[in-house]
Amino acid sequence: MSKPKVVILGAGYGGLVTAIRLQKQMKASEMDVTLVNKHDYHYITTHLHMPAAGTDHHENARVAIADLIDERKIHFVKSTVSQILPEEKKVVLGDRDLSYDYLVIGLGSETETFGIPGMTEYAMSIKSINSVRFIRQHIEYMFAKSKMEPKRKEYLTFVVGGAGFTGTEFVGELADRIPVLSRTYDVDPSTVQIINIEASPSALPPGLPEDLVEYGMEVMRRKGVQYKLSTPIKECTPDGVILGNGEFIRAGTVVWSGGIRGNSLLQQAGFDVQRGRVKVDECLRSYQYPDVFITGDCSIVMSPEGTPYPANAQIAVQQGYNVARNLLCAVRGRDLKPFAYDFKGTVASLGKGEAVGLLKVKKVKGKFAALLKKVIDARYLYLIGGIPLIWKKMIFKQKTTA
Numbered sequence: 001m002s003k004p005k006v007v008i009l010g011a012g013y014g015g016l017v018t019a020i021r022l023q024k025q026m027k028a029s030e031m032d033v034t035l036v037n038k039h040d041y042h043y044i045t046t047h048l049h050m051p052a053a054g055t056d057h058h059e060n061a062r063v064a065i066a067d068l069i070d071e072r073k074i075h076f077v078k079s080t081v082s083q084i085l086p087e088e089k090k091v092v093l094g095d096r097d098l099s100y101d102y103l104v105i106g107l108g109s110e111t112e113t114f115g116i117p118g119m120t121e122y123a124m125s126i127k128s129i130n131s132v133r134f135i136r137q138h139i140e141y142m143f144a145k146s147k148m149e150p151k152r153k154e155y156l157t158f159v160v161g162g163a164g165f166t167g168t169e170f171v172g173e174l175a176d177r178i179p180v181l182s183r184t185y186d187v188d189p190s191t192v193q194i195i196n197i198e199a200s201p202s203a204l205p206p207g208l209p210e211d212l213v214e215y216g217m218e219v220m221r222r223k224g225v226q227y228k229l230s231t232p233i234k235e236c237t238p239d240g241v242i243l244g245n246g247e248f249i250r251a252g253t254v255v256w257s258g259g260i261r262g263n264s265l266l267q268q269a270g271f272d273v274q275r276g277r278v279k280v281d282e283c284l285r286s287y288q289y290p291d292v293f294i295t296g297d298c299s300i301v302m303s304p305e306g307t308p309y310p311a312n313a314q315i316a317v318q319q320g321y322n323v324a325r326n327l328l329c330a331v332r333g334r335d336l337k338p339f340a341y342d343f344k345g346t347v348a349s350l351g352k353g354e355a356v357g358l359l360k361v362k363k364v365k366g367k368f369a370a371l372l373k374k375v376i377d378a379r380y381l382y383l384i385g386g387i388p389l390i391w392k393k394m395i396f397k398q399k400t401t402a
């Protein structure tokens with residue numbers, strides 16, 4: 001009898017952890033596992049705000065998949081998924097089709113622009129290694145350009161749309177980078193503006209207690225960040241942004257961090273989606289296709305209170321554990337185990353040595369919170385690549401240039 005075929009789409013947090021757990025726990029005779037990813041590396045999305053601002057080298061945020069999986073157990077295919085055909089139990093890649101008995105979808109998210117005119121065309125967003133290299137280069141280019149045309153003040157105006165987790169973490173790093181760039185390009189730092197524009201009345205991620213939000217905003221303001229709250233961006237143009245109140249901010253750089261939606265391949269495949277994400281059952285399967293498990297930003301998991309958990313790496317990793325275990329249960333003919341999210345806390349970085357967050361329900365801030373963030377980062381590296389990966393990516397890491 002042929003082995004059940006498991007295909008995992010996406011080597012992000014959910015997909016990679018599923019593959020790593022399977023390779024540890026399955027017997028080679030039990031299933032035939034294929035991992036598909038569009039790059040031959042995994043990127044540590046939770047670090048991307050740093051290389052985007054240029055405070056860390058992008059190499060520290062990517063890891064070769066060959067260093068993480070045992071290709072004698074997991075077959076890796078570097079390819080872009082172009083279609084999922086759940087009725088036919090098949091996925092279409094650039095150069096071939098793959099059939100499956102069980103499918104795991106971990107294709108991550110796309111940028112949500114809410115149809116704001118010009119956002120897709122003129123704003124940049126923090127999504128991948130390639131996108132953050134582009135943002136970093138663009139920022140430096142603006143500094144260089146400002147020296148050639150000193151009257152064009154907008155070259156040194158940096159607009160960040162959205163002050164949730166991503167916007168906040170990026171703005172913190174950017175503010176840290178400005179003094180370095182100002183020295184390198186011989187620019188007066190007082191001529192540089194960072195404007196974080198947020199539609200809701202408060203900056204920083206929702207769910208943080210008010211005193212932590214106050215603390216976080218104070219840290220940012222001290223670094224020179226200007227906030228515009230209760231102010232939605234209505235349009236993005238090649239020269240800046242138009243706000244809900246009609247004001248135009250001329251800016252050479254617009255980074256959009258206004259939200260995410262699930263990978264569009266799910267909707268195209270006929271899954272019932274809400275903002276591109278699929279509501280899954282208690283074992284993380286599609287209600288429509290029980291042989292399809294969905295993890296990470298592509299999935300919606302409801303809390304016992306009936307609200308969706310936020311899409312983040314923490315839940316994606318825990319889902320990876322659960323899906324691997326349930327795949328083993330499925331091929332061994334055992335009952336599947338429901339997924340239970342264990343919320344360990346959340347920390348938002350505010351740049352070097354500063355962060356705010358919750359450790360379970362305990363409030364943390366300042367240097368301690370920043371240290372906690374490093375511990376969380378190190379824990380993930382340990383999970384996927386052991387101590388050698390912590391050494392490579394956090395201790396003897398690649399230096400960034402000024």
Ligand code: FAD
Nearest residue numbers: 010012013014038045046080081107108296297312313314
């Ligand atoms: P991803 O990790 O995004 O992986 C998706 C994978 O699918 C990628 O490898 C991609 O290349 C691949 N892929 C996509 N499309 C295709 C295709 N068509 N074909 C083949 N492969 C494809 N969360 C936290 O919990 N803590 C944090 O501190 C944190 N910090 C963050 C900082 C930033 C700047 C950002 C942007 C996000 C942060 N998040 C954080 C959120 C977290 O990164 C995501 O929730 C998490 O990455 C989701 O994991 P995933 O497995 O769903 O998808």
Ligand code: NAD
Nearest residue numbers: 162163164165166197198199200232233258259310311347
């Ligand atoms: P988000 O949806 O959490 O935040 C987007 C922000 O943009 C919101 O505050 C929203 O009010 C604002 N916004 C929306 N439309 C706007 C407009 N027209 N003008 C101005 N502001 C507008 O998105 P995110 O910050 O990218 O986070 C995505 C997911 O990734 C979240 O689930 C988050 O939990 C997770 N994440 C976690 C961390 C962390 O744990 N440290 C870091 C980054 C991201």
